Amino acid sequence: QVTLRESGPALVKPTQTLTLTCSFSGFSLNTLRMRVSWFRQPPGKALEWLARIDWNEDKFYTTSLKTRLAISKDTSKNQVVLTMTNMDPVDTGTYFCARSVDGFIFDYWGQGALVSVSS
Amino acid sequence: EIVLTQSPDTLSLSPGERATLSCRASQTLRTNYLNWYQQRPGQAPRLLISAASTRATDIPDRFSGSGSGTDFTLTISRLEPEDFAVYYCQRYGNSPLYAFGQGTRLE
Numbered sequence: 042q043v044t045l046r047e048s049g050p051a052l053v054k055p056t057q058t059l060t061l062t063c064s065f066s067g068f069s070l071n072t073l074r075m076r077v078s079w080f081r082q083p084p085g086k087a088l089e090w091l092a093r094i095d096w097n098e099d100k101f102y103t104t105s106l107k108t109r110l111a112i113s114k115d116t117s118k119n120q121v122v123l124t125m126t127n128m129d130p131v132d133t134g135t136y137f138c139a140r141s142v143d144g145f146i147f148d149y150w151g152q153g154a155l156v157s158v159s160s
Numbered sequence: 161e162i163v164l165t166q167s168p169d170t171l172s173l174s175p176g177e178r179a180t181l182s183c184r185a186s187q188t189l190r191t192n193y194l195n196w197y198q199q200r201p202g203q204a205p206r207l208l209i210s211a212a213s214t215r216a217t218d219i220p221d222r223f224s225g226s227g228s229g230t231d232f233t234l235t236i237s238r239l240e241p242e243d244f245a246v247y248y249c250q251r252y253g254n255s256p257l258y259a260f261g262q263g264t265r266l267e
Contacts, residue, residue: 090257103256137205147197148207
C-alpha cells in the first residue's frame with residue numbers, strides 16, 4: 042500500500058525558510074524510474090508543480106521559483122525534503138507531494154500540508 | 161511555455177446528466193501527455209485519465225477521455241453525486257516540466 046504524508050510548519054514568517062518533509066511508504070526511491078514531486082495550491086486556486094527528485098538523484102525545478110527551491114531525499118528514511126527560501130504571503134497555500142513511476146503521471150498523493158505566511 | 165486553458169470555468173449540471181469538460185493547449189502536445197485529475201474539497205487530486213484516454217485503476221467507466229494535439233475532453237457520461245468536484249488537466253513536457261489548467265468546477 043502506497044502512502045505519502047506531508048509535514049512541516051503551519052505558519053512561517055515572511056523572509057523565513059520553509060522546510061517540508063514528505064514521508065512515504067509502499068515504495069522505495071531507490072527503485073528504477075521512481076520519482077517524487079512537490080506541488081502547491083493557493084486557496085481556491087489551481088495546482089502548481091514545484092520540484093521533482095528522481096531515483097538517480099536527478100532534480101528538476103519550476104523555472105519561476107528555481108532560485109528559492111531545493112529538493113533532497115533520504116532514502117534510508119523514505120523521505121523527500123523541500124526547502125523554499127524567502128517566504129512571502131503569496132506563498133500561502135496547501136503543499137502536496139506525489140509519486141510518479143514513469144515521470145508522466147502522479148498516481149499517489151499525500152493529503153497536503155497547509156502553510157500560511159504571515160508576520 | 162505550453163499553457164492549458166480549461167472550459168468552462170464552472171459547469172452546473174444535475175445528477176444523471178452528461179458532463180463535457182474541455183482542455184486546450186496553446187501548442188501541440190507531443191505523444192498526448194495529457195492527464196485528468198479530480199479534486200474534491202479538502203482532498204488531494206486523484207488521477208482519473210492518463211495519456212488523454214486511459215482510465216486509471218479503479219476509475220469508473222462513466223469517466224472517459226479523448227482528444228489529441230491541442231484539444232482534449234473529459235466526459236462523465238452520467239453524473240453521480242460524488243462527481244461534483246473540481247477537475248484539472250495536466251501536461252508533461254516543455255517548461256515547466258508539468259503544468260495544470262486552471263480547473264473546471266462541476267457543481
